[in-house]
Amino acid sequence: MMLSIDVRHRLGALNLEARFQSAGRLTALFGPSGSGKTSLINIVAGLIRPDSGRIDIDGRTLVDTAQHSFVPAHKRRVGFVFQDARLFPHLNVRSNLLYGRWFTPQAERYAEFDRVVEMLGIGHLLARRPALLSGGEKQRVAIGRALLASPKLLLMDEPLASLDDARKSEIMPYLERLRDETRIPIVYVSHSIAEVARLATDIVVMAEGKVVASGPTIGIMQRLDLLPPEEVGEGGAVLDMTVLHHDESFGMTVLGTAAGEMRVPRIARPEGAAVRVRIRARDVMIATERPKGLSALNILPGRIAEISKVDGTQVDLKLDCHGDLLVSRITRQSFEALHLAVGREVFAVIKTVAFDSANLSPGAPLVLTSD
Amino acid sequence: MTWLDLTPDEWNAVHLSIKVGLWAMVASLPFGIAIALLLARGNFWGKSLLNGVVHLPLVLPPVVTGYLLLLSFGRRGPIGSFLDEYFGIVFSFRWTGAALACAIMGFPLMVRAIRLSIEAVDRRLESAAGTLGASPLWVFATVTLPLILPGVVAGMILSFAKAMGEFGATITFVSNIPGETQTLPSAIYTFTQVPGGDAGAMRLTLISIAISMIALVVSEIFARRIGQRLDAG
Numbered sequence: 001m002m003l004s005i006d007v008r009h010r011l012g013a014l015n016l017e018a019r020f021q022s023a024g025r026l027t028a029l030f031g032p033s034g035s036g037k038t039s040l041i042n043i044v045a046g047l048i049r050p051d052s053g054r055i056d057i058d059g060r061t062l063v064d065t066a067q068h069s070f071v072p073a074h075k076r077r078v079g080f081v082f083q084d085a086r087l088f089p090h091l092n093v094r095s096n097l098l099y100g101r102w103f104t105p106q107a108e109r110y111a112e113f114d115r116v117v118e119m120l121g122i123g124h125l126l127a128r129r130p131a132l133l134s135g136g137e138k139q140r141v142a143i144g145r146a147l148l149a150s151p152k153l154l155l156m157d158e159p160l161a162s163l164d165d166a167r168k169s170e171i172m173p174y175l176e177r178l179r180d181e182t183r184i185p186i187v188y189v190s191h192s193i194a195e196v197a198r199l200a201t202d203i204v205v206m207a208e209g210k211v212v213a214s215g216p217t218i219g220i221m222q223r224l225d226l227l228p229p230e231e232v233g234e235g236g237a238v239l240d241m242t243v244l245h246h247d248e249s250f251g252m253t254v255l256g257t258a259a260g261e262m263r264v265p266r267i268a269r270p271e272g273a274a275v276r277v278r279i280r281a282r283d284v285m286i287a288t289e290r291p292k293g294l295s296a297l298n299i300l301p302g303r304i305a306e307i308s309k310v311d312g313t314q315v316d317l318k319l320d321c322h323g324d325l326l327v328s329r330i331t332r333q334s335f336e337a338l339h340l341a342v343g344r345e346v347f348a349v350i351k352t353v354a355f356d357s358a359n360l361s362p363g364a365p366l367v368l369t370s371d
Numbered sequence: 372m373t374w375l376d377l378t379p380d381e382w383n384a385v386h387l388s389i390k391v392g393l394w395a396m397v398a399s400l401p402f403g404i405a406i407a408l409l410l411a412r413g414n415f416w417g418k419s420l421l422n423g424v425v426h427l428p429l430v431l432p433p434v435v436t437g438y439l440l441l442l443s444f445g446r447r448g449p450i451g452s453f454l455d456e457y458f459g460i461v462f463s464f465r466w467t468g469a470a471l472a473c474a475i476m477g478f479p480l481m482v483r484a485i486r487l488s489i490e491a492v493d494r495r496l497e498s499a500a501g502t503l504g505a506s507p508l509w510v511f512a513t514v515t516l517p518l519i520l521p522g523v524v525a526g527m528i529l530s531f532a533k534a535m536g537e538f539g540a541t542i543t544f545v546s547n548i549p550g551e552t553q554t555l556p557s558a559i560y561t562f563t564q565v566p567g568g569d570a571g572a573m574r575l576t577l578i579s580i581a582i583s584m585i586a587l588v589v590s591e592i593f594a595r596r597i598g599q600r601l602d603a604g
Binding site for chain 1: 493498504505506510517
């Protein structure tokens with residue numbers, strides 16, 4: 001799938017001017033609230049008509065103001081999962097799920113009812129009314145309803161934002177299955193780095209109506225300067241690793257990557273499986289010689305590839321560890337005390353104590369935290 | 372209870388009143404929904420004028436409304452002669468005219484009830500239906516209409532109740548012909564004009580009260596059931 005967007009739209013104080021292309025399986029529109037993400041996917045869905053511009057999906061033009069063409073929302077075959085679910089209150093769950101099916105031509109129905117219901121784990125809810133569902137259940141039904149219309153593109157507008165953490169981790173695996181087990185391209189709006197890093201193949205960063213950067217997740221996540229202040233702590237390197245073996249005597253798993261081996265508490269993945277690991281910049285310490293007598297298990301040698309000063313007190317370092325990039329945020333005081341400079345060989349110290357076990361589905365990042 | 376035994380003329384009045392009320396309610400419903408939609412959702416020049424015209428029967432003396440109907444829908448009136456000539460529909464001095472008068476008098480009440488319920492509909496549900504492939508017409512039929520059903524029912528009952536009580540416009544437009552245009556209020560009025568008509572007037576008054584109460588109770592039950600369905604579900 002190739003989604004190509006080039007639109008301009010004025011909405012109150014927001015001046016949206018977005019231009020990007022993405023061929024990702026799950027493209028995240030990332031940015032703080034008010035940055036125009038939601039307006040942008042409303043334009044893609046056809047719920048807002050842009051002042052000017054053009055949107056194509058795989059060569060099919062949805063809107064082109066220069067040609068005065070505008071495909072109305074109900075003819076776009078673009079699914080939409082809203083932040084507030086928006087289930088029809090007068091229909092039960094089964095009728096909600098089947099609503100879009102009526103309007104899909106027989107030949108284009110690829111979503112099977114039983115499979116979608118099984119994938120989302122909502123089989124026991126079918127006879128219920130939406131008002132009797134929990135927030136997480138509502139959102140799963142809303143996802144199923146959008147899927148069963150067999151859309152060509154699925155838009156999700158902060159589907160987890162209105163849920164508490166427990167509900168979030170309840171839904172997250174379903175979103176991952178959605179990404180991995182279906183071939184529908186997804187555009188996912190979020191302001192949470194943790195969500196985006198775990199789900200997205202590609203990221204489009206937005207701020208004040210403009211696209212600041214776009215590209216594959218791994219590259220974007222290393223750029224702490226792109227993240228809003230409240231999310232910087234979650235930023236860092238995303239590495240694709242393989243499970244080498246499990247060390248049963250200590251209950252540890254050894255992961256292999258270009259940078260070397262990393263030991264993390266036992267994860268439930270077979271040997272040879274691919275996992276995506278996120279190492280937050282604030283969890284990476286720098287040592288100029290290999291430390292001894294340290295409880296941290298993971299010490300990777302690398303070379304300083306890039307230095308960027310954030311402000312008077314903090315410095316971001318990018319370390320090249322045999323091809324893998326790690327990001328470290330340290331204080332300017334340490335930076336100067338250690339006489340760090342580009343090209344200097346150093347050791348990255350990563351403490352592996354805890355990580356979110358819900359992150360263990362294929363391709364999803366593990367979060368390695370230091371606390 | 373022999374005093375409750377109705378004469379054939381009285382039965383006629385009861386029967387006619389119900390018929391006129393039902394027809395007025397059913398025939399004005401499509402127009403009521405359409406006008407309510409226009410007023411609730413439309414944004415056009417002359418909207419407040421339309422709103423004013425719809426509400427006029429509520430504030431005009433009923434006799435004036437009846438007289439205006441007579442002028443326009445009478446046999447010689449512009450609309451009346453047109454309908455008579457091309458469609459063979461005659462309103463003046465027929466029960467259909469009584470139904471028309473009742474429909475017009477109840478129209479503002481019906482439109483108001485439906486309009487309020489349309490304004491209460493969460494339009495985000497409608498755009499959600501649009502993204503699922505439903506055209507605007509299907510969205511209306513499958514989402515909007517079920518959600519405004521309580522308001523529609525309330526509007527229908529109000530229209531029927533107004534028709535049961537309508538007197539001034541009806542008697543001015545289609546007169547007071549037993550068996551054709553003599554509805555309950557006209558019949559009661561006639562009884563009060565003749566000596567010894569008290570018993571008859573009382574009988575019809577009690578029946579009038581009973582019919583109105585039944586209509587109210589039925590609408591209450593109906594509205595509660597729909598409300599439960601929407602709330603619980």
